[in-house]
Amino acid sequence: xxxxxxxxxxxxxxxxxxxxxxxxxxxxxxxxxxxxxxxxxxxxxxxxxxxxxxxxxxxxxxxxxxxxxxxxxxxxxxxxxxxxxxxxxxxxxxxx
Numbered sequence: 001x002x003x004x005x006x007x008x009x010x011x012x013x014x015x016x017x018x019x020x021x022x023x024x025x026x027x028x029x030x031x032x033x034x035x036x037x038x039x040x041x042x043x044x045x046x047x048x049x050x051x052x053x054x055x056x057x058x059x060x061x062x063x064x065x066x067x068x069x070x071x072x073x074x075x076x077x078x079x080x081x082x083x084x085x086x087x088x089x090x091x092x093x094x095x096x
Contacts, residue, residue, distance in 0.1 A: 002022070005021075006021060017034050018034075019033060028049050043067065044067070046067070068084065
């Protein structure tokens with residue numbers, strides 16, 4: 001059995017919230033509870049979070065979208081590439 005850790009950090013990379021999930025769940029499932037009740041200006045994430053519901057929520061909030069897009073996305077959305085470069089500060093993958 002595997003486990004996923006979804007983490008929400010502030011602009012400085014300080015942990016603000018996290019969620020433990022089964023490893024076989026889609027990452028995007030855990031986003032809504034992480035961002036519920038929090039005001040923020042942008043969400044930086046990888047393409048696992050490229051989800052129409054997440055994008056719609058960000059648009060409603062007026063937040064910038066800095067999410068890598070899935071190659072199968074029919075209509076690309078604007079990506080703030082300069083902001084997205086900072087995602088590496090918190091993105092971590094366990095090596096095998």
